[in-house]
Amino acid sequence: MPMALASPASHRTDPPMLTKSAAKAFFLGGTGLCSLAFVLLTLDTVAQFPDRSNASEITPQVMAGHKIWLDNNCMGCHTILGEGAYYAPELTRVLERRTDDWIRAFLADPARMFPGRRKMVKYDFFDPAVAGAEQARANADAVIAFFRWVARIDTNGWPPAPHLAGAPRTPGGGSAAPAAEPAAVASAPPFFRSVCVGCHAVEGYGGKVGPALDGVADRFDRDYLQRWIQDPAAVKPGTTMPRLGLPEADAAAIADFLATLSQKE
Numbered sequence: 001m002p003m004a005l006a007s008p009a010s011h012r013t014d015p016p017m018l019t020k021s022a023a024k025a026f027f028l029g030g031t032g033l034c035s036l037a038f039v040l041l042t043l044d045t046v047a048q049f050p051d052r053s054n055a056s057e058i059t060p061q062v063m064a065g066h067k068i069w070l071d072n073n074c075m076g077c078h079t080i081l082g083e084g085a086y087y088a089p090e091l092t093r094v095l096e097r098r099t100d101d102w103i104r105a106f107l108a109d110p111a112r113m114f115p116g117r118r119k120m121v122k123y124d125f126f127d128p129a130v131a132g133a134e135q136a137r138a139n140a141d142a143v144i145a146f147f148r149w150v151a152r153i154d155t156n157g158w159p160p161a162p163h164l165a166g167a168p169r170t171p172g173g174g175s176a177a178p179a180a181e182p183a184a185v186a187s188a189p190p191f192f193r194s195v196c197v198g199c200h201a202v203e204g205y206g207g208k209v210g211p212a213l214d215g216v217a218d219r220f221d222r223d224y225l226q227r228w229i230q231d232p233a234a235v236k237p238g239t240t241m242p243r244l245g246l247p248e249a250d251a252a253a254i255a256d257f258l259a260t261l262s263q264k265e
């Protein structure tokens, strides 16, 4: 008599966990719900754009800066909001490490600020010597206004703070300033602290593009210094110190300050 074999696959006869129609309903319902949530969240995000981007602050000047940014493909080297190329520094929050004065002086002739380093393009429309003082300043100010607007967009913290180890920095202009500002510099006019120290050191603090300014009052008199600051090339043709386009009053204040940098007793 043949033995009745116990079926090894007895579970196959258990009722299925989901019937075909239940699985279908589950799939359609789930997909529908997730799609709906996605659409609602997207609408919610889009509705926040005007607020998050401070749309009301997009002035004609910001638009002009944006146009300069696009027309010249600054993104071919820089990123902004994390978007662009990685050759040059991220610029979303450039104003946290650079002052307006520094950016204006830099754009006028970038290579002079960092001689011998990889170079940022020199654009004639930022150069007072080519475009004229007023036009160059208007163009630089438009780009700065654009940076200022971009920096205030609420992106939930994107992009993260750029990794700028080894990148050029203005002493006093960044959170990772190389050293504490000495008292002698802290008492200087703001333009000196943000721009001149980019190229000159005082008490070892500052750049090395130009000579250190310790004891400069012993080498030059105050009036000479003021003429020098206002137009270096007029004093010494062919000099590599840039003309920074300072108003006379500011140049005078800086000359007054330089006149205090004496090392004589």
Ligand code: HEC
Pocket (backbone or CB within 6 Å): 068, 069, 072, 073, 074, 075, 076, 077, 078, 087, 088, 089, 091, 094, 097, 098, 103, 106, 110, 111, 114, 117, 118, 119, 120, 121, 123, 143, 168
């Ligand atoms: C060919 C590549 C290139 C292009 C294009 C370019 N830059 Fe730059 N930029 C650089 C480099 C490189 C630096 C870093 C300083 C240096 O080495 O000269 C820099 C630095 C800067 C800085 C200073 C950033 C900092 O924190 O020190 C600003 C501001 C800036 N660029 C603005 C612009 C604007 C505005 C444009 C477009 C009009 C532009 N750049 C186009 C390469 C470029």
Ligand code: HEC
Pocket (backbone or CB within 6 Å): 105, 112, 113, 191, 192, 195, 196, 197, 198, 199, 200, 209, 210, 211, 212, 213, 216, 219, 225, 228, 229, 236, 238, 239, 240, 241, 242, 244, 254, 258
């Ligand atoms: C982009 C770099 C750069 C910036 C910015 C700059 N300088 Fe200079 N400066 C130089 C260079 C380079 C020299 C040397 C020029 C020469 O000998 O022809 C120089 C020379 C000088 C000298 C003569 C020093 C000496 O002992 O011979 C003084 C003073 C001076 N600069 C003051 C200033 C002041 C003040 C500022 C800001 C208003 C300033 N510089 C901004 C690059 C710069």
